[in-house]
Amino acid sequence: MEKINVSMKVNGKEESLKVEPRTLLVHALREHLEYTGAHIGCSSSHCGACTIDMNGKSVKSCTVFAPQAEGAEILTVEGIGSPDKLHALQEMFKEHHGLQCGYCTPGMIMRSYRFLQENPNPTEEEVRFGISGNLCRCTGYQNIVKSIMAAASKIRDEANVEKKEIA
């Protein structure tokens, strides 16, 4: 099958790759660009292990063709923090035992990342509904919910401090 050029911005970096048009975005990210954070659990949009952020929306990258991401801004779990400065979600998932085998974690964190921008001050129930497109087989979600609530609070606190500093 003839290959086509696709360009996208991944974690702030311009990337260009040559793929068959039928290449799924998750394969483009994992195999061509070597961002292996997003995982494949079902290839059918049910499990959410491949969740990434695309143009400011949560997307299950196993059901998007790479060419559909032409020109898109992509954010993966590798791009939201650094070993020296973890994102609040990464920190709180560690703090509250929000993961076990780690396979759902990148997708779960990326969904939460977007969810907390959609709803910065959620109730526990809203968190549960907000992440219900992402499956976890290990944790029973209780500590994931706890982690997200804690991260939400941390992000809000940091934002308040920033506001005060500006004022």
Next chain:
Amino acid sequence: MDDVKIPSSEERKSALSGLGTSRKRVEDARFTQGKGNYVDDIKLKGMLFGDFVRSPVAHARVKNIDTSAALALPGVHAVLTAADLEPLGLHWMPTLAGDKQMVLADGKVLFQGQEVAFVVGDDRYAVADGVSLVEVEYDELPVVTDPFKAELKDAPILREDIADQKEGAHGARRHPNHIFTWEAGEKEETNKVLDEAEVVADEMVYYHRTHPCPLETCGCVASMDKVNGKLTVWGTFQAPHAVRTVASLISSIPEHNIRIISPDIGGGFGNKVGVYPGYICSIVASIVTGVPIKWVEDRMDNLMATAFARDYWMHGKISATKDGKITGLWCHTTADHGAFDACADPTKFPAGFMNICTGSYDIPVAYLAVDGVYTNKAPGGVAYRCSFRVTEASYFIERMIEVLASKLGMDSAELRSKNFIKKEQFPYTSALGWEYDSGDYHQAWEKAMTSVNYKQLREDQKKQLQLFKEGKSRKLMGIGLSHFTEIVGAGPVKNCDILGLGMFDACEIRIHPTGSAIARLGTISQGQGHATTFAQILASEIGIPASDITLEEGDTDTAPYGLGTYGSRSTPVAGAATAMAGRKIRAKAQMIAAYLLEVHDDDVEWDVDRFSVKGAPEKFKTMKEIAFASYNQAIPGVEPGLEAVSYYDPPNMTYPNGAYVVVMEIDVDTGVSDIKKVYALDDCGTRINPMIIEGQVHGGLTEALAISMGQEIAYDEQGNVMTGTLMDFFIPTAWETPTYETDYTETPSPHHPIGAKGVGESPNVGGVSAFSNAVHDAFKPFGLTQAHMPHDHWRVWKIAKDLGLHN
């Protein structure tokens, strides 16, 4: 010098993050940053992909396989069929249960999704194109999906390869579709007790077929290095060392030339214990093509073809006196094993530890028989988040207790309490032959009943029932109770082996000159957090902070031999090996310390992280100092260095136990259940890391919720899998998962070096019964005695309908 205050023992102890601390997990840094290393993340130079052509039908002769169109496709490098594997003797492979299984269809197919041909190509896409071009001609045969019809006289013969064999791996076979009959206990004595009993309850309890469905599917990368003659396989292996031995035995590659590596594993739950055709085909394809081959199954492959769990039809009879003292238990189980017997049980236990089915109760006499049969379904029968067949056993007895309570007109909480094995009876030998190590069931039960305010719950239930009867509500309340006893930590080499490999486990420790350490184990974590918790065990044993101890598992070239992680055996067996290896380190450290302090070995004593002179605690040598000395001083009679290895053969199994309560409200018109409360009290002996224990309990309860309330592998009469995607196969989301209350009692195991029993699987064992009992309990006032799982909305609606509650 005198001014320098020596930190107290307590202060030094807390600096270790040893046993009993909720140490944060060391694994999480990489997992939260997308830097885990799972099989599908592995990318080797020149690597090709492989995938299967699978059978669309459940039973057929394979008349012809035409690979020419696939092979003509650019990007496809090879197509393997049974004919290609036969000269190598690899078209069939041994199963862990002493049976054999087709690697690729050899003349016929026996279940839908069975592996027929293996296509190798440039990438997943080229391989998918190739798979679609392989033309297979099937001649369909009659299908057996009902295990009770497998042994009929005119039943189609499934396994023609062994149709004439009257003896199987587990004794006599009476029909071509019969695998084994396994018995335990006293048949005649039990029948006599039942015949003479004042009360007998008789019920068929079905534990349906389901699947462990880890979020990461099974897969591997096989790489045959022909220059050095070395085969390396990275794979989703819960038992890497056993895989190496099996691979050597069936491929005749010498074992020292095989290296098996389990990288990070995305959940296992028993699904990744067995050996699958994908592994064999990848290895063969790597040998044939000379380059590494990756095979990763997709979700449908996983649900349709890799190891299922349960599928036990358990017919039970339980007898008691009129006042509720249990006198005997009888069970006959029909076990549907699918097309090949690929259970992952210790050799001598073809029905696993189903003979733990007397549960937590002091039952004087019992008898169990299990008949295994072949059907046109996928092979497996693995322990899905439980020890071998223990969830089945626990579900059986906990349903029988409820059925008996109904018959006696007695509260089932009281019936349990009346029949629990008493604290002073431990160690207790059950009627079916197990020696329970320790427990205090009454204490746990009373704590549970008080915590949930059981009396009040029954009052609330009565009120709700009254409202229902008066037509003021369409909801019923159900209270599900369960008390379980697990049997884990397989196991003593004298009676536990898999393919002749004794089920010990091992730990090897090296203390570095600067006082930090590496420990390697024969197990492999799939999310349990071994790198965190085993370091805690060691920290307490050798006085080195857990944060200074690296844990490594899963590489057979570096880790000591062990039988892997499943059946909650890591803590009871490898955890014990870790403690014992630590004690060897300490014994040598004692000699070094005594030498350095210029006193006799017996004149120093261990104090958290150091040896000090008895009666003079200010004279001491810390483990760190001792470690350095072991590398730089010539100590008479002591070898340099500080290393130890322990191979631990457990003297007995461990017996975790617990008391669970589930409260739910059921809408009789929709069948929808609303879970109001889940209380789980676990006694796993010594608690290594309470945070991780709690996390394990949450996860296991959620799997129990899934299994009992909706998850199943269902087949139609033609043997088509009806639940082969995550659209049909129920996995609860955060939305329908309740919030759990956890609790504990702590009764250490007397024979385990640190008293730990294991916990990861307890919540699945206790949880399934509690959820299911709650559903039964809601409909009990209307005469329901037994309804088979899963209790999905439709089935619960149907219970209500059949009881006339919709009129």
